[in-house]
Amino acid sequence: MNRFAFTLFLAFSTLFSLSIARAQQGDVPKLIWKVNRINIGTVLEEEGLQQAEFEFTHTQDSLFFIEEVIPECGCTAVEYTQDTLQVGESGKVTVSFDPTSSAGFFSKLIVVRGNLSGIQDSLYLEGISIPYPSDLQRAYPILRGPLGFRLRKVNMGDVFDNEPKIKYVEFFNRGEALLDKGALRSVTPPHIQISQVQQFVRPKERGLLMVRYDGKLKNDLGFFEDIVPIRWENVPSSEVKLEIIADLFQYFAPIQKSDLNQVPQLVIAQKEVDLKEISSKAVVRRSVTLTNQGRQTLEIRKVEGNCECLVLEAPKASLEPGESMELSIVFDPAGRKGIDQRNIYVFSNDPVNPVQLIVVKSRIE
Template sequence: MRRNYALIAVMIRFATAPLIILVLFFFPIWSYAQSTGGPKLIWKVNRLDLGTILEEQGLQKGIFEFSNTQDSLFYITDVLSECGCTTVEYTRDSLELGESGKLIISFDPTSAAVFFSKLIVVKGNLSGIKDSLYLEGISVPYPSDIKRAYPVVQGDLGFRLKKVNMGDVFDNEPKIKYVEFFNMGDQLLDKGAFRSQTPPHIQISQVQQFVRPQERGLLMIRYDGKIRNDLGYFEDQVPVSWENIPGSEVKLDLIADLFEFFPPIQKSNLNDVPQLFIGQKEIDLREISSKTLARRSVTLTNKGRQTLEIRKIQGNCECLKIEVPKSSLAPGESMELSLTLDPIGRKGIDQRNIYIFSNDPLNPVQLIVMKSRIE
């Protein structure tokens, strides 16, 4: 019996040993996680976009502001940068609770081409403070061949492209884009004399105070989707000029795709939102005559638990006629979308796109493709 008890004791000891080792192994990690806590500094922003920078503009500065949220005195002990293209200045005084400081990053644009994102790590005297900041932007090198770099010429200005593509513009915040140009004339372009005839949703301004002859400049374009209050693809032609220079007017062609912004949805709420289901997303008309109208219908269904609202339906051609009987669908309700293609004057392989904008937050824009071969 004693031998059995001894054997059992040995077995228990060896069985519990791995468990003890595991506890000892994970305990330091768990203790570290408990001690680190949340962030101890409040940064106004931790990612700063310098926008588009021309190489000849020289050093560019970005300012990060922070506040001390701890009862203890705080000061920065070290700032680390991933490359030598940045230099750092920062508040070296000790900060009490609620006091603020600044960290100024100077960036050399000759060190990067096109998009850049530079990491800056800030260390403090208090345990656990090691914050990451990012300085971003687009650096444009000076071209070796001016005429080749700016082939689109309007008056005395050279541009890289015929149209300014604003890309996707959402209604929750304005989209900002910088457009570079080259002053090929012999007149000084003064920011104070710059004028633009823009609609309410577009604002254009000259970035530099002066752009001298044979120098590059930047125009800042601000496109506000909320003010435009529409959805889909749009083109705008905006005249700009300098009032002190006769004949200086040029026309900027802007294109943009406007979308409604939907905030992220929790996984538990996915089934509660409106859901647009399209019965047929690709319609193949096969061979059709250019003298005959082609008609089809597509079923739209709301498979969600909230009312589905059709914000807009947009085709990519005036040859398409789209008829929708109503603009909203109750949960479980369906309707027929009527499509009519007028192929007159067309020949060969043809494809028409129909975009449906709705308040379905998971699929706010859906596409129907209509294909055909016109004889």
């Protein structure tokens, strides 16, 4: 290699190394945020401004300071660290949200810009804002002891066994006594916890109850309803019975498309069973074939109908790859008439379709 060619090669290598180093440095964030998204939960309008703090650490050798923080709208106000920070030092951005500006779910964007090139980070403040109703009695028509509720039941919705689900339930204190958070007592099963959010809820004020439902502790699948009594020990006749409903499911992490053929796969031969015209005096029997078309053992976790009129029997709790079995369905239409539909839910460890539905239709004479 001559001298000119070597010089070109050396220059090219140096530029290539510098570009790699710069690319690697670009991958390192200049600010490390403890979190960049905060959910403040459910907020009542009358509770006033709500605050959340976003904390960060400066990671670069250069001196850093925040040039500006830009909120999405006038409903959020911001304060932030004004100091110039050296590497390893921390700062914070405090966001104040006015709940009178929103109704329902909100997600507010806050943009942070700094003196160093490339610093324009996004923060998000989320939650649910409940406006103050013009007619409290009409807004909370369901009466339970000294409390008024919007709905008869607390619907937790879908609850998975990988993490507890939390729901906030608003109420109106119709009584004459102060409701103290520390005086709240509840008789709950292990999978449910109930607490009062505000320290005090005065007469004619609104409050929030936090319901925490742990599907893993419940250790079951399907639809469930719990009747949970709560009371304030310093308030006579304050017992309230909460009806809590939930649909419980097993959580499966997403799988790669290439792994679809390796997992258990439940195939139901007939997902709609049409019994046509039947007599209300005759018990009807049918069967549906369940097959494991995957390459791992299929576990039938639970088979559940939505009516006591159904008797379901699965001869096995697991199927090997390629194996099938007959699910027995016995339907007793006694006391029913006209067009009827019953649902059967099959829970399995098929990660793509962990819950499958079989519909039983009929016209009962």
